[in-house]
Structures are given as C-alpha cells and as structure tokens.
Amino acid sequence: MTRNKSITIGILICWFLPVCVFSQQTRDSVRIIKEILAIGKRTDDGIISYQKLSGAQLENINSVSVAEALRYFSGVQLKDYGGIGGMKTVNIRGMGSEHVGVFYDGIQLGNAQNGIVDLGKFSLDNIEAISLYNGQKSQIFQPAKDFSSAGSIYLVTRKPNFTGNKKTNLNINYRSGSFSVVNPSVLWEQKLSEKVSSSVNLEYLNADGKYKFRQKKGNWDTVAVRQNGNINAFRAESGLFGKFKNGKWTLKEYYYDSHREIPGAVITNSYARYRHEQQWDRNFFLQGSIEKQFTSKYKLLVNAKFASDYMRYYNLDTISKYINNIYKQKEFYVSTAQEYSLTKNWNVALSIDYQLNKLDANLPLFAQPVRNTELAALASSLNFNRLKLQASFLGTFVQENIKNKTWASQAGDKQKFTPAFFFSYQPFAGEKILSPLQIHGFYKQIFRMPTFNDLYYTSIGNSHLQPEYTTQYDIGLDYLKNFDSGKLKNLTIAIDGYYNKVTNKIIAFPKSPAQWAMINFGKVRILGIDVTAGTSWLINSDLLFHSQLTYTYENTVNLTSGLHYKNQIPYMPQHSGTFLLGVMYKNWNWNYNFIYAGERYKTAENSHSERILAWDMHDFSLNREFQVTKIKFKLGMEINNLFDKQYDIIDRYPMPGRNYRITLKINL
Numbered sequence: 001m002t003r004n005k006s007i008t009i010g011i012l013i014c015w016f017l018p019v020c021v022f023s024q025q026t027r028d029s030v031r032i033i034k035e036i037l038a039i040g041k042r043t044d045d046g047i048i049s050y051q052k053l054s055g056a057q058l059e060n061i062n063s064v065s066v067a068e069a070l071r072y073f074s075g076v077q078l079k080d081y082g083g084i085g086g087m088k089t090v091n092i093r094g095m096g097s098e099h100v101g102v103f104y105d106g107i108q109l110g111n112a113q114n115g116i117v118d119l120g121k122f123s124l125d126n127i128e129a130i131s132l133y134n135g136q137k138s139q140i141f142q143p144a145k146d147f148s149s150a151g152s153i154y155l156v157t158r159k160p161n162f163t164g165n166k167k168t169n170l171n172i173n174y175r176s177g178s179f180s181v182v183n184p185s186v187l188w189e190q191k192l193s194e195k196v197s198s199s200v201n202l203e204y205l206n207a208d209g210k211y212k213f214r215q216k217k218g219n220w221d222t223v224a225v226r227q228n229g230n231i232n233a234f235r236a237e238s239g240l241f242g243k244f245k246n247g248k249w250t251l252k253e254y255y256y257d258s259h260r261e262i263p264g265a266v267i268t269n270s271y272a273r274y275r276h277e278q279q280w281d282r283n284f285f286l287q288g289s290i291e292k293q294f295t296s297k298y299k300l301l302v303n304a305k306f307a308s309d310y311m312r313y314y315n316l317d318t319i320s321k322y323i324n325n326i327y328k329q330k331e332f333y334v335s336t337a338q339e340y341s342l343t344k345n346w347n348v349a350l351s352i353d354y355q356l357n358k359l360d361a362n363l364p365l366f367a368q369p370v371r372n373t374e375l376a377a378l379a380s381s382l383n384f385n386r387l388k389l390q391a392s393f394l395g396t397f398v399q400e401n402i403k404n405k406t407w408a409s410q411a412g413d414k415q416k417f418t419p420a421f422f423f424s425y426q427p428f429a430g431e432k433i434l435s436p437l438q439i440h441g442f443y444k445q446i447f448r449m450p451t452f453n454d455l456y457y458t459s460i461g462n463s464h465l466q467p468e469y470t471t472q473y474d475i476g477l478d479y480l481k482n483f484d485s486g487k488l489k490n491l492t493i494a495i496d497g498y499y500n501k502v503t504n505k506i507i508a509f510p511k512s513p514a515q516w517a518m519i520n521f522g523k524v525r526i527l528g529i530d531v532t533a534g535t536s537w538l539i540n541s542d543l544l545f546h547s548q549l550t551y552t553y554e555n556t557v558n559l560t561s562g563l564h565y566k567n568q569i570p571y572m573p574q575h576s577g578t579f580l581l582g583v584m585y586k587n588w589n590w591n592y593n594f595i596y597a598g599e600r601y602k603t604a605e606n607s608h609s610e611r612i613l614a615w616d617m618h619d620f621s622l623n624r625e626f627q628v629t630k631i632k633f634k635l636g637m638e639i640n641n642l643f644d645k646q647y648d649i650i651d652r653y654p655m656p657g658r659n660y661r662i663t664l665k666i667n668l
Helices: 003-016 066-070 452-456
Strands: 027-031 038-042 050-054 076-080 088-092 100-104 127-134 151-157 168-177 181-191 196-207 212-217 220-225 231-244 247-261 277-293 298-316 322-341 346-361 369-383 387-402 414-425 437-448 468-482 488-512 515-540 543-558 575-585 588-597 615-628 631-640 648-650 659-667
Touching: 066 076, 066 088, 066 127, 066 151, 076 648, 088 100, 369 452
Parallel strands: 100 151
Antiparallel strands: 027 038, 050 127, 076 088, 127 151, 168 181, 168 659, 181 196, 196 231, 212 220, 231 247, 247 277, 277 298, 298 322, 322 346, 346 369, 369 387, 387 414, 414 437, 437 468, 468 488, 488 515, 515 543, 543 575, 575 588, 588 615, 615 631, 631 659
C-alpha cells in the first residue's frame, strides 16, 4: 500500500466511521458503561485546551512507556533510537526536547546534565493520566517551575481508591511477547486509616531486544537482526497519601535501576561486531507535597524533593578508543505557592522556588559545576463568566560555580524576567448556559538555561553561552456539543494555530573536522496547525464506538544566515497525524490505532540524499474482562505494526517490524 493511499484511507475512516475525542479537551468526558452516558463539562479553571489520556484510554493504545503514549498527541514529535531499550524523547511544536518540562505528580523531573528526560524509563503500569499543555497549565496556583517551560507534560500516578469496606487492593500484571519480553508488575494499595493510605508498585523488565530489519546494500536489500538492544530494568515506587481538615499531603519514593546495551547506528552488515556500548542507570528521588486551604480566600502549597542520579556509559569499540564514563547528579528542590482571592472573580498567586544542582564525573579536568536557581512567579486570573484572563510574570535567577577551574571558566550569573498572557472567550454563552464554542489564545516568552554539557563538556563546552529564548503565539477554538437523544452523543473539534520563534539557539559547530564547539548561533521559526476532531456514538446499552483523529502541520525552518537558510530543520516532518478507533461490546474491547509521519530530513542540507521517507503504522488490540468469584481478570492481545512497515524515526536506527504482546491483569 502506498503512502498516499494510507493517508486517504485514514481520512475516509475518520469521516465514515463514528469517532470520539478523548484527549484534546477543555472539558472532562465521563462515560459510565452499562447505563452508558457520554457527557461533557467545561473545566472551571481551564483557559487553554490541553490533551489528556487517562484510565482505560491509556490501556487501549498499544503502549507500554510514557513516550509511546505521547505519540497520539498532536504537535508532538517522538525521537526513538530503536528497540525496547533505546532512548526516547519528545519535542513539542518544534522547540526542542530541552524546552519540555516533565512533571511527576506535580514536581518536575530534572536533568541538569543534558536537559532531556528519557521518557522510555517511565512505565504506564502506575500512571493514571498523562496531560500535555502548550505554554503552561491554565491555572495560577502552582509552583514557579510550572511557569518555566515552553510546553509541559504532566504524569499523574494512581491514587488508592477503596470501595465499600475494602481495605486492600492488589493488582498483578504480566506482559510478554516479541523481543523475549518478560514484564511482571504488582501494585499493592492499603487503607491504613480513614485519612491515610499507602501504595507500593514493583515492576521488572527483561528483553533481548532482537528483531529483524531490512538494510540497504547497494541496489539490493538484505535482512539483518538488530543487536545490542537488550535491557534489564527494575522499578520500585511507594507512596503515602493523607487527608486532614481542608488539606491533603503526599509522600512518594521512586527508584529505577537498569542495565542496557545501546543499539547504535546501523552502518554496515557487520556493525554489531564492533559495538559494545552499554549504559547503567540508577535514579532515585524522594518528594513530598502538602496543600492547605486556610480560609475561603487563602490557600498554600509546599513541595520538596531530593534526587540522586547515577549514569555509567561504557564503550569498548575496536574501531575507536575505550570509554568508561561515570556521571553523578544531585538535586535539592523546595517550593511554596500561595493563592488569594481578592474578589469572587479575581485571584492572585505568588510562587517561590529554590533548586540546587550538582554534577560530578570521573573525567580528568571535569569542571564539577554547581548551580543555584531561584524562581519567583507572580500571577493573576480574572473570570468574567464568558471571558477568562490569566497573566504571569516569572523571574529566574541563576548563580553558577565550578570547583575545578583548571581548563574551564565559570559561566556568569543570569537574571531574566519573562511574561505570559492567556485568554478564553465564549461568544454565545448566557449567564447560566455554557457555549459549545470557545475561542482561546496565548502569548508567552520563556528561555532555557544552557545545560552542564553545553557549558562544561570537556573540549567542547562553552561557558559564555547565553540562554535560548522562545516566543510563542497561539490562537485556537474548541467546539463541544453533547446530545441528550439519538445515537450521536457528542461532537468535538479543536483547532490551534501557532507561531513560535527560538533565538540564541545552542548548536554544536565544527571548528575543524576533529574538534567541535557549542555556540549561540541558531534562529528557528515555527508555523503550525494542530487539529483534533471526533464524535461518540452509543448504538445500544452494550455497544459503544469511540475514536480520535489528530493532524499536525508544522513548518519549522532555520533562519540562521548561511548555506541552509530557510531549510526545514532536521527530523521535523511537515505533516503528521494519528487515528484511533475503538469498539466496546459488553466485556469485549477492540481498538485500532494508526500513526503517520511525513518525510523529513536528517541534516540541515535538505537535499534528496538527506531525505528520510514518510512512514505509517497500524496497531490492533483485543481484550476481554471476566470475573471468577471475586477476582477480576483482563486478558489482552496486541499486534503492533501489523503490515510489517520498515522505517526509521532517527536515521540508521531501524524500528521493529511486526510484533505482538499478550497481557494478563488480575485484580484482587
């Protein structure tokens, strides 16, 4: 099947089969199976629409990690370096992975070394919801960190929920399939008292990561087996959850330990003989949060976190030299956020954060940087029923110090102020009637600090780098119509147009064939449109159809003067989209997922030889729930990449062809 035919079929399916949006929302959808209700409600504090996957939605998209789930959000580009153990990062609206803030139960996951969070490390087994916000969350009662990113991903873990007199929940999952996957997990939730509960989640993953792929050799294709993709990982999480008068608190501990071989770029058929790259990761953090409503007008939020990260990179390459590098990061973070209601329609908030980052390594002459960061955000929101306004002003203050000044100079202190403004308007709403149409938009300036690697990486880093600045403009509309009668239950359309600029972009620039340096050089302009559309249909009390269509057009060009002026930047397709279709019948659930990414270029040259072809992929899953005595079972089967599409997301990192997974879930 040709690429154009695949796109055409996807569009026809969208129009002629019943569809339902369940991710791009300014309202929350509620569906109760048996009686079957499909209703929508606009969020009280929402200004900018956001994308969300939660609950059963996450189970039905043939994804295991957070990175895989994010593929179904519009405006997101996934970088996947191949295989179950390959690194996976995301880029939102073309601004770069370093501009994406990732928050775990409300507190940001950090990586001062390179500014990137590997989302392949985070399993969906304990995730309750994933949300994506462009700009920032459309609320003001939040830490200052939440104002400091161009785009944000929020991961919310499961909270214990007990029905009736039940005091213990025990969920056991086992997943297996292609790549010799062995993936058991267990979740134990315990009600300790009326106001305190706990949870413990353990997961183990082992896989050899081997799969066949086609490799170009002259005018002929040959079949090879992907090597060096094995992974052995263990994850443990525990949490305490408490309530008190007009308040709540949480305490969470997270530990991740993995050893994986790194599947490198495929150059020749014999590439595997020379690759011995391995990586060990040990990530630990302890974080807590307490929230208290003191009066009807004033409330307070306090967050704190300690994190320790260890990474060892080993490469015994017979072509080049022996490498055995160890990096150790430490982070301490504390935040306070306060909100006060001046009037019924006018709230103000003040958030103050402090963060300390340290990086050490076993490299000779390593700079050993230490960074102190203070953030202060003043925000205000006005709600006039049909018109909602929100503005914020963020101050960022950074002090840098290095312990080893043998070869590197110390980066200067930074002090920056950045504003943001958001609005939403319902043109046809009444005093007590919500309009199905909402118009929204925002303007935001933000920047990212150079990472420790940018500043101090041996022989490459540049301590004189300036921050990367982004300016974002967005205008869009959402339409949600619910129907009380008939088989059509709701109709949703969301459209956003955006214009982003990135200046002082940090790039690696070759000073000579053997020596590179980091410099502020790049300018990038991004023009784009995100579209999400769908409906839901209730045929009868046992049969429900639901689906989602997303489409993204993105023109991301290099405005840096020189040879590649106005060329598309690498790995950014102009066209991409997804289509999800689900059928629920009694205890059966069938799902079809389609993903498309247009052609793109692997370098800034944009020549025919640098082009990477478009690709599309079709996934299917079928599961059934049943109960034996008081034990609930769910048995599922997934077939991914059904038509065995051979494709690369990153050049020379081939992705798996057809593969399958079988899952058994037991709830006690």
